[in-house]
Amino acid sequence: MRITTKGRYGMRAIIHLALAYHNRPISIGTIAEQEKVSSEFLEQIFFKLKKAGLIQSIRGPGGGFVLGRKPAEITMKDVLDAIGETGRLTPCTFRRKICTRTDVCNSHEIWVGLQEAIDGYLKSVTLKKIIDKNGRRFFEKLDSNQDFSI
Numbered sequence: 071m072r073i074t075t076k077g078r079y080g081m082r083a084i085i086h087l088a089l090a091y092h093n094r095p096i097s098i099g100t101i102a103e104q105e106k107v108s109s110e111f112l113e114q115i116f117f118k119l120k121k122a123g124l125i126q127s128i129r130g131p132g133g134g135f136v137l138g139r140k141p142a143e144i145t146m147k148d149v150l151d152a153i154g155e156t157g158r159l160t161p162c163t164f165r166r167k168i169c170t171r172t173d174v175c176n177s178h179e180i181w182v183g184l185q186e187a188i189d190g191y192l193k194s195v196t197l198k199k200i201i202d203k204n205g206r207r208f209f210e211k212l213d214s215n216q217d218f219s220i
Contacts (some may be wrong), residue, residue, distance in 0.1 A: 077155035079107050079117045084149050087125060088141045088197040095134030096129075117155060122152030141197035147189060159185050 086101050098116060102109035116135060119125045126138045137144065162178055163185040 071152070073155055076111075076115060077153055079105070079111060080119065080153040081146065082107070082154075083112055083115060084119065084124065084137075085197065085200055087135060087137050088144075088201055091137055091141055091181070091184055094132060095136050100134070118153050119149070122148070124148060124152055131208040135217075137197070141201060144197045145193050146195045146201070147192035150192065159200055 083101050083107050086105060088097060090096055098109050098112050101107075102112050103156055116125060116127075120135075120138075125135050125140045127133070127135055161182045162175070163181050172174060
């Protein structure tokens with residue numbers, strides 16, 4: 071399983087939004103600058119996250135992006151799925167039947183079991199869990215002029 075740059079940047083950006091969940095909206099430019107990623111690339115990712123309902127845009131002065139749901143309701147699987155990161159190990163672990171040998175393949179159950187374990191783990195990791203576990207470390211790295219609170 072390989073998570074592309076799009077998936078990694080998407081996770082970093084939505085975690086950034088989660089850190090500011092009870093605060094004001096954040097612009098793509100601010101996130102791009104602080105996360106050291108391309109704002110154009112983030113726009114593509116945010117389009118998909120917004121379409122999936124994971125984030126919302128706020129227009130006007132002071133506008134930007136906010137989470138579309140509570141941090142406890144957004145899993146890393148939701149994020150990767152919204153971005154288009156299928157994260158399938160082998161062709162036979164896709165929902166559609168690609169492999170004609172699944173009925174006789176000795177290793178098919180290994181791949182399916184491993185895929186289910188990965189999916190289960192990603193479903194168990196919410197933004198809230200990430201913030202609760204790592205939030206203090208992130209806050210310590212923030213500049214003193216930034217206003218973030220949980």
